[in-house]
Amino acid sequence: MATITELKCAVRDTLESRGVLGQLKARIRAEVFSALDEQREPRPPLSHENLLINELIREYLEFNKYRYTASVLTAESGLPDAPLERQFLAKELNVTEDASSKSVPLLYGLMCHFVKSGDPGGKVFLRGGSLPAASPAGNTVPGLDA
Numbered sequence: 001m002a003t004i005t006e007l008k009c010a011v012r013d014t015l016e017s018r019g020v021l022g023q024l025k026a027r028i029r030a031e032v033f034s035a036l037d038e039q040r041e042p043r044p045p046l047s048h049e050n051l052l053i054n055e056l057i058r059e060y061l062e063f064n065k066y067r068y069t070a071s072v073l074t075a076e077s078g079l080p081d082a083p084l085e086r087q088f089l090a091k092e093l094n095v096t097e098d099a100s101s102k103s104v105p106l107l108y109g110l111m112c113h114f115v116k117s118g119d120p121g122g123k124v125f126l127r128g129g130s131l132p133a134a135s136p137a138g139n140t141v142p143g144l145d146a
Contacts, residue, residue, distance in 0.1 A: 022067075022068050023067065023068060023071065025068070026067075026068030026069070026071045026072055027071060027075075029072055030071060030072045030074075030075030030076060031075070033072065033075065033076050034075055034076065046077065046078050046079070050077075051079070051084075052089065052092055052093065054073065054077045054079050055079070055083060055084050055089055056089065056105070056106055056107045056110075057073060057107070058070050058073055058074065058079065058083055059083065059086070059089070059105040059106060059107065060105045060107045060108075061073065062083075063104065063105045086102075086106065089106055090106060093106065093110075095109065095110075097109065
């Protein structure tokens with residue numbers, strides 16, 4: 001008959017080999033963050049811009065098999081459990097893709113565009129790249145509303 005210690009080790013090993021243990025740990029961390037956040041000031045509603053940014057990050061994390069980090073991001077940011085469709089993201093970002101770009105996250109394509117395009121000495125002018133100080137009007141990123 002197996003001892004309690006042997007049983008615990010067998011269960012832990014099985015959960016690790018199936019990839020479940022890491023997911024459980026990440027889910028527990030996410031729930032702890034959520035519980036701690038509830039004691040603080042309420043989180044502002046998820047703006048359209050933040051939703052798109054978070055979805056780009058989630059797509060990148062999942063592509064690179066950072067599933068635990070993605071699960072914490074989803075729980076902590078208030079993202080819906082189901083990711084937005086890639087076509088929707090591309091449309092919202094005014095991105096046109098070719099066959100090769102569809103095999104990697106949109107964030108890679110955006111990086112490639114800015115790293116490889118334009119004049120080598122030229123700079124890209126960004127506007128609305130930072131959130132304004134908290135205001136009663138809401139949580140929107142200036143320059144991105146169309």
